[in-house]
Amino acid sequence: MSFLQIVEGPLFIFAAAVFVLGALWRLIGIIRIGRKKDISPPKASAAAGFIRGNLRHFIPRxxxxxxxxxxxxxxxxxxxxxxxxxxxxxxxxxxxxxxxxxxxxxxxxxxxxxxxxxxxxxxxxxxxxxxxxDPVMRLISSKDDHIGSWLTFLVMLSGCFALEQAHDSLRATHMLLVDIWLVYFPFSRLMHGFTFVLSRGNSGATYGRKGIDL
Amino acid sequence: MQNQFHSLRNFLRLSVLMLMLAAFAAPVAAQSVRPPGNAVNLDDGIEEGPSNALGDLSDTEIWDNFRGGNPRDIFAPAPEGQVMTTTGQQWRMIREKFIRKYLGWAPLIVIGLLAVFYFAKGPMKISAGRSGKTIPRFTLSARVAHWFMAAVFIILGLSGMIILLGRVVIAPYFGLEFNSVLTSAAMQGHNLFGPVFIFALIWLFIKFIRGNFFQWVDLKWISKLGGFFGGHVSSGQFNFGEKSWFWMVIIVGSVISVTGVIMLFPGLVDDIRWLQLSTILHALGAVGLIAVAFGHIYVGTIGMEGSLDSMLKGEVDENWAKEHHDLWYEEMTGKSASETKAPEETP
Amino acid sequence: MSTITEIAVEKFLEHTDSEAASFFEACVNCGQCAEACHFHLATGDPRQTPIYKLRPMQRAYQRDKAPFSSLKKMLGLAPNPVTEAELKEWEPLVYDSCNMCGRCTLACPMGIDIAGTISKMREGYAAAGLVPEGLKSAAEYVKKTSSPMGVTIKALKAQISHQEKATGIKIEVDKKGADYMCTFSSMEIMGYPEVLGAYAKLFKRAGLSWTISSVAYEATNVGVQIGSAPMAKEILERVVDAAEALEVKYVISPECGHAYGAIRWAGPNLMGRQFKFEVVHIIEVLDKLRREGKIPAGKKDSRRMTLHDPCQIIRRGGLLREPRKLLDESCEDFVEMKSAGIANFCCGGGGGVSANPRANELKTKAFSLKVEQLNGVENLEAVVVPCGNCRAVFEDGLDEYEMDLEVLGLSELIADTLEEDDQKQG
Missing domain, CATH: 1.20.5 (Single alpha-helices involved in coiled-coils or other helix-helix interfaces)
Structure with missing residues (x-):
């Protein structure tokens, strides 16, 4: 089995499995913490707020x-x-x-x-x-932010290096980085790609039931 | 009539030659290398050449026929309708005998000079020490524009160097195969990031044009050699060195951009000599920028205490500003840049 | 006996519900919230970045409660534990540098409710006793008199009789079976007692039956500001018990920012049950009465005026349009300031900051943004500030920045511009 076959085959399947199971585990873990039911009489629907919050924050103010x-x-x-x-x-x-x-x-x-x-x-x-x-971002950034940015950058860069499709080694490098990225994802801040739905939705729901039109 | 017959025969010969080459290369390539996705399809239906494929002509005669004109005069312009042009050879000679041979040394020489300077004179300290008070120098958007250009510059510089010098620097030590892989990668990366460089250049120009026009005070800076060898030099927001660097980046950068676009889209020009000129200008300009960039990086980091703050935090120490950009300091704060040294003189 | 740190961290973890967890998980440290925070904009200090103010709580969560936290701990990849020094370092950031105004949420691409999470974080601080002196003494007053400013029933009654004389309308205290029970903020009772007269005038005209409780006239809730749920519940209980004893249908929350949220949204959750009455904000009441034609607008106020949006009423209360409609009908020249409405700047004194003298300097600095907004409106004569606390902050701030501008309450303005009785008849 060549290196390319490994990183495209078993290793990729392993990485993809870690990605899917890890991300699910983490999402479910967050949801399972649960929250006290809000018993104040609502003015409007929290569920609608959840959706509206998600959509509203796509557009910057x-x-x-x-x-x-x-x-x-x-x-x-x-x-x-x-x-x-x-x-x-x-x-x-x-x-x-x-x-x-x-x-x-x-x-x-x-x-x-x-x-x-x-x-x-x-x-x-x-x-x-x-x-x-930016002094603000220098203060609040953590190692994870930098690793996430660089890893993503390297995945993209190696992908662009392999564009000619002429060398297996370049394709293999790209795939190896993809595998690493997939494994890193669920344990890191890259998870924001999924958790944003919860966070926007939760505050959207809180605002929504107060009848606030954001 | 005779001539035409010759041409046809020669063409067939060449085709066969290429087919044979491809046939030999195929098993080797199959191991780990595929022809590029956009490569010419060699399987054009010609299975075999005539039996006297090599004909009666010598190799020299074949090539002479291709090139046309006076075969010994490589500087002569190509006659109309010729298959090969002589400028190709000229271009090849410049590339092989000059650019590839000597150009790569330029950045190394700059690094060497900087190292000598560093060990001989050491970094330039803020002589009055840090005051602890800072004044803003670069806005966030200017900083981002700068670092954006820096990032794109590094990517293009590295990949460009591999494309240009991989054959002479990497291949002999790491093998042709390795160099081939590296060059393929570098080429794709270089082509993709090229257009981004143009964007970065325009952005940089807009963000930094203010304060970068030459002034009379710059003459004094030149006469004092920028204070690198002692003495105080006055300057505004940017000194002569910085201004020159800015304009070099903009002008040479524009040349690189234009020549790069021509190479990326060869259909834009109708004469191959434009392409040849482009590769040469592109390489000269780029290596020149890379060489000077090391100087820029040196002064911005280890060479001068307090410089890096301006690009990382956007703020510089007041004493740094007083010593290196006194006129700008006075303009910014409304205070005299020399007043801290003066209090004892007051009666 | 557990240490301060243990108590705080335990509370942090307890209050990190799935909502707070999703916020901590989704933040990408992009720093956009800094651009929304008046404290950061006024000082330029990176430490004033909203999400940074939550760091100890976020770290406690990541270390001990987040998914994969035990795996990360095993591998030595978990973040360091929160220390006492750190908690103390953050204490001013949690209490002085956040009005819980929620402006940052608007700028956040993840929609993180930092204000709401700060209030959860304050639970940890309050439990550990790490609370600024100013809020502590306010809490002491509350225990004695139910009011953070020490307003006694005697003082209230004195103000009531003044207003009765001024308006010629009787204000009934402890009237059982009234429809509405009004509450006030101490600031209103002591600083702007005209509001009592305004209520009397408006409600008489509308034919509303209303009263004031002699035991639960105070609407502010210092427990909510400090972040102490038990204290908040205790304060709230007085109002709820009094209202239910008087058998009123509605309790009116006054022109006070956090008081509305405290009783309307946090209230039932703190008490663990729904109330037997409905909570309405005075602006809602006025708007409803106006729509029903019960308090028609008369001669309009001719001054050029603008509206300040108290965060807890507008942005976090949802009463965005009501005050604007009322103002449009009551003034000739109502203009909006820049970034008015949902994204308006906080006055700088909300969330317990104005009760905390240590934060004075910072509060004044933050007010410079409000000054800028006000100066952006040409020939401005007055600003309507429908929140007692904001109003006091405005008066201090305008004084500090030497601005000559009248600060008005909304109810008083509506009362003053009410259509005269004889007008109606004639």
Whole structure:
């Protein structure tokens, strides 16, 4: 078995399993802590607030956007870009189709892929350089934040290195980093990719039942 | 008539040659290397050449026919309709005999000079010590623009160096296979990050153009060699060195951007000589920037106490500002930059 | 005997429910909340970043309660335990530097309710006795007189009789079977007693049956501010018992920020049961009466005025439109200040900060943002501040920044601009 076959095969399956089970365990763990039932008479629906909170926080508020434009542009660029790369990159669709899902869908054309990569990379770099150059973020950042940023960056970079599809070793490097990333994910702050639903929803619900239209 | 016949025959010969090469290469490649996804499909239906595939011509004659013109004069312009141009050879010579041979030394020489300077003179300290009070120097968005450029610059610099020098620096020691993998990776990374550099450059330009115009005070700075060898130099928000670096990045960066775009989209130009010129300018400009960047990094970090604060925290110590950017300090605070040394003189 | 740290950490963990946990888990340390916090904006100090103020509690959770925490501990990857020195270092950040105004939640991409979590964190601090002196002495007063400013029933009765004389309307105390029971903040009773007269005038016009309890006239709840649930419950119990003894249908929460949240939202949860009466805010009452045509607007106030949005009533109370409708009908020249409404800046004195003299300097600094907002409105003559506590902060702050601006309560303004009886008839 070649190195590529290992990182694409058993190791990938192991990493994906850790990712799925770990993330589930953590989400369920958070939910299972539970909270006291709020018995104050509600003004409006908490469930609707949960959903509204989730949607409302997708859109930044103008008055805060001005001061941290870099962060907002970088944040959106990176997250939307990464999402598009993962789910609409031709090689990724092939991989998901052949190994996991068994379904295929249209991919981005190559020029779009390159453009989106540029945006995603720019966004991630912006977010990280703000982390090292803003006194607030320097104070509050932890090792985990940096490891998460760098690991994601390396996964993306190795992916772009392997774009020519000419060398197995480059593809294997990418896949190895993907495996590491998948294993790291559920134990780290990368989990925000899932926990944001709970956090936005919980405060949305609290606000919602008070009848506050955020 | 004779000539045309020759051409056709030569073409067939070349095709066969390439097919054979491909056939030999295939088993080797199959082990771990595939042809690039966008490579030319060699399977064009020609299975075998004529029996006298090599014909009666010598190799020199074959190539002469391809190139046309005076085969001995590589500087002669290519006649209309010729398959090969002589400028290709010129370009190759510049690349092999000059750029690849000598250019790589430039950054190393700069690093060497900096090391000598560091060990001989040591870092420049804030002579009055830190005051503990700070004044803002760079806004957050300026800092982010700077570090963004820095990050893209490092990625492009490293990958570019591998593309340019991998063959002469890496291949002899780590093998062709390794160099091939590395270069493929570097090439993809370089192409992808290239457009990002243009964005970074525009952003940097907008954020830093203020304060970077040359002034008369810069002449004094030059006459005192920037104070690197002693003596006090006056300067505004940016000194002559910083201004020069800014304009070098902008101008050379623009050249690199334009030539890079031409190489990324070769269809944009209709003459191959533009492409050849682009590779040369691109390499010269980039290596030049990389070499000077080491100087920039040196002064910004270990070379000068208190400099890094300006880009990390956005604030600098007041004494640092007084010593290195006195005019700017006075403008910012409305205080005299030399007043702390003066109190004893008051009667 | 457990140490301060053990008590605090135990309470931190106890109060980290699935909501707080989801906040701690989702935060990506992006620092956006700093841009929303008036304390950070006014000082530029990174330590004033809202999420940073929660650090000890977040760490306690990550170390001892979060999923995978035991695995991480085994591998030596768990964060360090919270220390006493750290708790003490954070004490001013928890009490002086947070008004629990919730502006940060608006800026947070994860929608983290930092204000609500700070109140949970204060439970740990209160239990461990790490509370600023100012709030401690306020709590002492409450124990003696039920009011954080030491307002006795005698003082209240004196103010009532003054207002009865001024308005010529009788204000009945302890009237059993009244529909509404009004509560007030000490600040109103002592500083702005005209509000009693305003209520009398408005409710008489509307034909409302109302009363004031002689044992539960105080609406503020220092227990909520300190973050002590047992104390909060004790204070609340007086109001609930009195209201239920008088058999009123509604209890009116006054123009006071945290008092509304304390009784309306936290109240039933603190008591562990629903009340036999409904809690309404005075703004809700006025708005309802106005819509029903019971307190029609008369001659409008001609001054150019704006509205300050008390956080606990507007942003965290949901009464965004009501005061604006009322003001539109009562003044000729009502203008909004910049970033008014849901994202308005806090006055800087909420969440117990104004009861804590140690925080005075910081509070005044934070008020500079309010000054900036007010200065942004040209030719401003008055500002309506429907919260007794904000009002006092405004008066101090405007004095400090040498601004000449009238500060008005909403109820008084509505009462003053009420349509005259003879107007109605004629």
């Amino acid at each position: 103008g008055i805060f956007a001005k001061r941290t434009m870099v962060h907002i542009v970088g944040g959106y660029g990176f997250h939307l870009g990464l999402f598009a790369l993962i789910f609409f990159g031709a090689y990724h669709i092939d991989f998901l189709n052949e190994r996991i899902l068994g379904v295929s869908w249209p991919a981005m054309p190559r020029w779009a892929f390159l453009m989106v990569s540029g945006v995603a990379f720019s966004g991630l770099i912006m977010l990280w350089v703000r982390r090292i150059s």
